[in-house]
Amino acid sequence: MILSKEHELMRKNFRNFAETEFTTEIQEQLDREGGFNWDIWKKIAKYGFAGTKIPVEYGGQGGDYLAYALMNEEFARVCPVLAIYANTPNSLGGGPLLQCGNKEQLEKYLTPAAKGEKHIVFALTEPGAGSDPGSMITRATADGDYYVLNGRKCFISGAPIADYAIVYARTNPELKGAKGISMFIVDMHLDGVSCGKPEPKMGINGYPTSDIVFENVRVHKSDLLGPLDKGYAVAMKTLDGGRLGVAAQSLGIAQGALEEAIAYAKERKQFGKPISYNQGVSFMLADMATEIEAARNLIYSAAQAKDMDAKDASTQCSMAKYYASEMANRVCAKAIQIHGGYGFIKDYKVERLYRDARVMTLYEGTSQVQQIVISRSLLK
Numbered sequence: 001m002i003l004s005k006e007h008e009l010m011r012k013n014f015r016n017f018a019e020t021e022f023t024t025e026i027q028e029q030l031d032r033e034g035g036f037n038w039d040i041w042k043k044i045a046k047y048g049f050a051g052t053k054i055p056v057e058y059g060g061q062g063g064d065y066l067a068y069a070l071m072n073e074e075f076a077r078v079c080p081v082l083a084i085y086a087n088t089p090n091s092l093g094g095g096p097l098l099q100c101g102n103k104e105q106l107e108k109y110l111t112p113a114a115k116g117e118k119h120i121v122f123a124l125t126e127p128g129a130g131s132d133p134g135s136m137i138t139r140a141t142a143d144g145d146y147y148v149l150n151g152r153k154c155f156i157s158g159a160p161i162a163d164y165a166i167v168y169a170r171t172n173p174e175l176k177g178a179k180g181i182s183m184f185i186v187d188m189h190l191d192g193v194s195c196g197k198p199e200p201k202m203g204i205n206g207y208p209t210s211d212i213v214f215e216n217v218r219v220h221k222s223d224l225l226g227p228l229d230k231g232y233a234v235a236m237k238t239l240d241g242g243r244l245g246v247a248a249q250s251l252g253i254a255q256g257a258l259e260e261a262i263a264y265a266k267e268r269k270q271f272g273k274p275i276s277y278n279q280g281v282s283f284m285l286a287d288m289a290t291e292i293e294a295a296r297n298l299i300y301s302a303a304q305a306k307d308m309d310a311k312d313a314s315t316q317c318s319m320a321k322y323y324a325s326e327m328a329n330r331v332c333a334k335a336i337q338i339h340g341g342y343g344f345i346k347d348y349k350v351e352r353l354y355r356d357a358r359v360m361t362l363y364e365g366t367s368q369v370q371q372i373v374i375s376r377s378l379l380k
């Protein structure tokens with residue numbers, strides 16, 4: 001797809017920012033030590049990337065889904081963790097608010113998130129409810145002007161640094177499965193809210209992931225987000241956009257791995273010539289580049305479908321996420337192969353990209369869940 005001049009300019013800006021600000025030193029430090037880099041976060045906020053896709057009236061940049069995809073792609077090309085930093089407020093944090101927040105909620109919660117002043121995270125998954133969030137058991141019981149929340153969420157990206165969480169809880173235990181679930185905006189500093197220790201992860205280190213536990217947490221009724229008992233549908237709709245973001249992150253990772261592999265193949269000599277002179281190696285590069293381009297087109301077209309609110313936008317986002325995340329894993333594996341033994345050593349970036357790519361087929365719906373979404377749309 002040929003991008004407009006405006007989108008090309010955006011791509012250039014995203015690339016410049018990632019390449020100049022998210023240095024190899026920072027990337028390696030985050031991978032080694034975990035935690036969170038507040039200096040980078042301040043820069044993301046300053047440049048408005050926390051609100052790339054959020055309307056201008058709520059403090060964002062008013063960009064479209066294509067701009068959002070380009071940001072994720074370009075940031076992840078340098079380092080997926082940078083993409084995840086900027087992605088959260090634009091997707092799963094801000095998405096549910098944008099979808100059904102009232103004016104007060106939008107001004108109170110969305111605007112500071114878009115400006116990067118506050119962190120909002122998305123808390124759907126539970127230990128017993130992953131691919132099947134409808135089986136969640138976190139409970140919200142009405143009590144006067146409040147709802148009392150009890151339960152545990154797990155694997156919540158950004159929980160340890162969050163100011164607010166969009167939390168899904170069962171408000172009507174009579175209703176089963178997807179029905180009877182509501183959304184709440186929970187202040188992470190309320191009594192009874194606590195986070196577990198950040199999970200030690202295979203990759204994407206530097207953006208902490210943990211449990212959130214709710215013990216008799218009193219959430220005011222004004223923080224009920226969207227219609228009572230009907231929060232699940234909003235969660236699913238919000239995940240569309242998030243899936244597009246993960247697809248674009250996968251694309252960026254694959255592009256980054258390809259560039260590393262090309263540079264290495266041209267430089268590394270064996271049998272008296274660069275290894276790229278062997279078709280066994282150069283054909284691997286050709287396959288990687290072709291798969292990347294296929295994913296890129298799928299992602300940009302899914303982004304356009306979202307921008308036009310097309311009927312099949314949701315399926316397209318699932319296809320993009322499914323294909324791009326699996327593709328990134330294949331491409332990163334080949335990039336390691338081309339690096340030979342050196343690809344297994346931490347000094348080489350492909351080793352980190354390989355680990356970072358692994359989560360892409362898992363979170364925001366596993367590949368199997370994407371297959372369920374796609375096949376359902378074919379068979380309905």
Ligand SMILES: Cc1cc2nc3c(=O)[nH]c(=O)nc-3n(C[C@H](O)[C@H](O)[C@H](O)COP(=O)(O)OP(=O)(O)OC[C@H]3O[C@@H](n4cnc5c(N)ncnc54)[C@H](O)[C@@H]3O)c2cc1C
Binds near residue numbers: 121363
């Ligand atoms: C680093 C990280 C960050 C995350 N961030 C967040 C977050 O911010 N917020 C949040 O709410 N969640 C988050 N998650 C949770 C993530 O979305 C879930 O891990 C994911 O949805 C899968 O759920 P599960 O791990 O319970 O796996 P399970 O659902 O137990 O699945 C296990 C396996 O069974 C397969 N499977 C399950 N059901 C079916 C079926 N019907 N047909 C075929 N195969 C099936 C799955 O595809 C998978 O291969 C995060 C996870 C990770 C690892």
